[in-house]
Amino acid sequence: MTFEEMWADLAPIGRSSSSGGYFRQPWAAAESELRGWFAHAAASRGLRLESDALGNQIAWWDVGSGSAVLTGSHLDSVLDGGAYDGPLGVVTGLAAIDELRSRGVVPGRPIGVSVFVEEEGSRFGLACLGSRVATGALPWATARELRDRDGVFLPDALAAAGLGASDPGRWAELEEVGCFVELHVEQGRDLVERGAAVGVASGIWPHGRYRFDFAGEANHAGTTRMADRRDPMLSYAMTALAANKQARLADARATFGRVQVEPNGTNAVPSHVTAWLDARAATDESLQELVAAVTRQAAERAERDGTSLRVTAESTSGEVVFDASLASRIAGGHAVGGWPVIPTAAGHDAGILHAAGIPTAMLFVRNPTGVSHSPAEHAEMADCLVGVSALADTLERLAS
Structure with a gap:
């Protein structure tokens, strides 16, 4: 399936008929449907799917050897959120693998596309909950005491979604990851003002x-x-x-x-x-x-x-300063002067993986309005496709 076809598949899932915004809260019906969609997308590409007890997922392209290159993002949303925050990085990751295959590229290292759960913190109040638990930054003894607005404890929400409700521990799948690159819609107008479709993150504000x-x-x-x-x-x-x-x-x-x-x-x-x-x-x-x-x-x-x-x-x-050499390696050689390197004031799973010691970088795709966490969040299809090629270039470079 092309990027456009995958995006059309996702469009109706969890969408409000009144506001046009999305309600994709973790371990609820819409988000569970999205996890199923991702599993099907991985299977259709012959990718090996791994999941942990929280519902974090990685689809592996088992090629090459050594430490892996991981990309991806999240599929959950804020309450009445936009379509692009999170899903753009997941769909682009799958499409980038398709593009690498169409180019005849055989990477020297494994490549994975990840989906981390409860990135927004919209249900249990803790942003990046899935990646925090997976990296060991959040002990299960603390996580299991979290309750949503209706008083439901996290283990009970997991059990209701058909997932494990006991200590998942650190996720072994992350132990072999050599670097992580997250593509995300920009949540501001920096790229619009620079006239660039794609940018690279320098860091994340605390x-x-x-x-x-x-x-x-x-x-x-x-x-x-x-x-x-x-x-x-x-x-x-x-x-x-x-x-x-x-x-x-x-x-x-x-x-x-x-x-x-x-x-x-x-x-x-x-x-x-x-x-x-x-x-x-x-x-x-x-x-x-x-x-x-x-x-x-x-x-x-x-x-x-x-x-x-x-x-x-x-x-x-805390403040995240991405590896400058990795950002330079990604940005250099693209157009005149490379892709612009910009900061972000939004939190991301990339920041959690960075704190866990995994070399990390981010790519941003231009948002013409700069609006995010709202139904008005947007990215032009042409820019999304530029993002696919940009991520494919990045993965090819890092996995060579």
């Missing part, structure tokens, strides 16, 4: 997710004077404004994108507000300073409002 719990006192919305309230919603609202200001001052990113309110009644002063902060910055130090500034202002506001505050770091990922 980022984290932090839960802010504001506790106050429930009361009647009509009879409680404003001066007598202990309103955690007010504490949260002022914190969201503070986060916006601090991020702008630091040229960083701060987003409160998820809020949970108790008792969540129109005519009641809330008793509790839980809000999740996504924070990102160019360096580890600047991220720490950003979160500290937001936390300090939140605590000051909570004291003024008569509420209490507890901040919990649910997940953090």
Whole structure:
């Protein structure tokens, strides 16, 4: 099947008829269907499929010898997400193998196409959960205690999806990987402004997710004077404004994108507000300073409002600086001056594999709007096909 045919096959899976966005949450129906699709795509190409107890998958082209070259991405999505974030890297990986075969290339090393589960953290709140467990970065003793919004524990979700619910351990399939290259749609407009269809990543900004719990006192919305309230919603609202200001001052990113309110009644002063902060910055130090500034202002506001505050770091990922020689090797020799080398503020499985000691690189395909994590996310088919050839060139070079 061609890239276009594979992309058409994926298009309806998990798509909302109302928004046009995607709901491909891990270990649920749509994502399970996608895992089945990938298994079929691997079998149709004669690739050897390996899976672990979490549902991580690798389709191996068993050629050559020695350490393997791995590519791929993920198939899950954020809530009401776009079509390209993740699946583009998986479909492109399969299409790149097709292109290498059509060129008559016989690589000197094995090549694999991977699918890592729960990359977005949309169900269990921890981004790159599958690759974290597979590399040993996240112990099973911690992972098994994770619960989704409905209170379902991770082992129970795995069992319901027909997967193993016990300790999967480090995934042995990764032990023989010599390098990893992830292709991804760009989540910004850098390539648009440079007039380039493809770019290479220099690194990933450090980022984290932090839960802010504001506790106050429930009361009647009509009879409680404003001066007598202990309103955690007010504490949260002022914190969201503070986060916006601090991020702008630091040229960083701060987003409160998820809020949970108790008792969540129109005519009641809330008793509790839980809000999740996504924070990102160019360096580890600047991220720490950003979160500290937001936390300090939140605590000051909570004291003024008569509420209490507890901040919990649910997940953090340090700064990733990709191997400069590997990036140069990939970018060099393509067009005039090679492909542009650019940073990204989005998290990826590539960052987790990098932290595990695997030499890692990323390719980006141009996004004409720069919009991501939204139904408006897009890449032109012509650019996607350029991405296929770019990845095929890269795999041929690295596996030679």
